[in-house]
Amino acid sequence: MNFPPELVQQLARAKSVAVLTGAGVSAESGVPTFRDAQTGLWAKYRPEDLATPRAFLRNPRLVWEWYAWRRELVAGVKPNAAHLALAEMEAAFAQFHLVTQNVDGLHQRAGCRTVIELHGNIMRTKCFSEGTVVTQWPETGDVPPLCPRCGGHLRPDVVWFEEPLPAAEMEQAIKATTSCDVFLSVGTSTVVYPAASLPFEALRKGATVVEINPQATPLTKQAHFVVPGAAGVVLPALWAAVKTARSTG
Ligand code: OAD
Numbered sequence: 502m503n504f505p506p507e508l509v510q511q512l513a514r515a516k517s518v519a520v521l522t523g524a525g526v527s528a529e530s531g532v533p534t535f536r537d538a539q540t541g542l543w544a545k546y547r548p549e550d551l552a553t554p555r556a557f558l559r560n561p562r563l564v565w566e567w568y569a570w571r572r573e574l575v576a577g578v579k580p581n582a583a584h585l586a587l588a589e590m591e592a593a594f595a596q597f598h599l600v601t602q603n604v605d606g607l608h609q610r611a612g613c614r615t616v617i618e619l620h621g622n623i624m625r626t627k628c629f630s631e632g633t634v635v636t637q638w639p640e641t642g643d644v645p646p647l648c649p650r651c652g653g654h655l656r657p658d659v660v661w662f663e664e665p666l667p668a669a670e671m672e673q674a675i676k677a678t679t680s681c682d683v684f685l686s687v688g689t690s691t692v693v694y695p696a697a698s699l700p701f702e703a704l705r706k707g708a709t710v711v712e713i714n715p716q717a718t719p720l721t722k723q724a725h726f727v728v729p730g731a732a733g734v735v736l737p738a739l740w741a742a743v744k745t746a747r748s749t750g
Pocket of ligand 1: 522523524525526528529534535536537548552602603620660661662687688689690691692693713714715716718730731732733
């Protein structure tokens with residue numbers, strides 16, 4: 502795979518790299534994305550029927566079972582070459598921050614040590630009323646299970662529509678975005694805010710912004726470099742080219 506020499510050079514020389522990933526980076530692991538027609542998680546349902554507090558209050562069992570299905574799916578897949586390349590890059594750059602919209606935990610399973618999870622993590626469970634994480638609960642057969650402290654419904658510890666993002670993670674994401682030399686936006690449709698604002702913030706701050714995605718997105722026209730392709734193919738190839746450039750000085 503060939504890349505614009507300028508892109509390889511800028512990454513090879515970068516002191517600080519920030520990456521925003523979306524569902525597309527897990528697609529090659531077999532995890533369905535949200536909006537891709539052929540695999541879209543939303544294909545069978547509408548987001549407002551599954552991923553909002555009102556949807557949960559209206560039908561807690563449906564929402565809990567949809568996430569249980571996704572948890573099982575994620576537990577059965579492996580990180581792909583894109584996740585592994587990002588884990589290698591994290592270890593190689595002086596400053597490297599990985600910000601993800603994904604809730605599947607595959608970046609951590611690939612070896613990334615610090616992952617900023619803007620939308621939570623599907624493997625974590627919390628009490629709907631108290632908002633605190635619950636790691637174990639008595640198996641009473643209730644679906645969703647009940648909080649051992651207050652008896653209310655448990656829910657996945659993920660951000661739903663109409664819910665605020667975790668403030669600390671958003672702050673870390675903005676700090677990483679506004680201080681990086683190169684910003685990679687990988688596998689995201691760049692339509693869900695505030696996460697989608699990050700690549701544009703990086704542009705405003707003068708970072709070199711690179712988009713890796715087989716489809717165009719609202720970022721495509723403004724990115725400095727656009728590499729149309731699958732993350733599992735592009736990222737390992739790009740990282741290999743950068744390592745060569747670094748070794749040949
Ligand atoms: P989407 O499903 O909206 O977009 C997936 C993107 O990945 C699309 O732009 C695809 O073109 C691209 N894509 C597909 N296969 C790819 C591959 N192999 N390599 C690279 N890119 C590929 O997913 P997100 O942008 O992550 O929010 O969606 C953002 C948020 O919307 C999600 O975090 C979720 C959803 O509602 C919450 O759950 C709060």
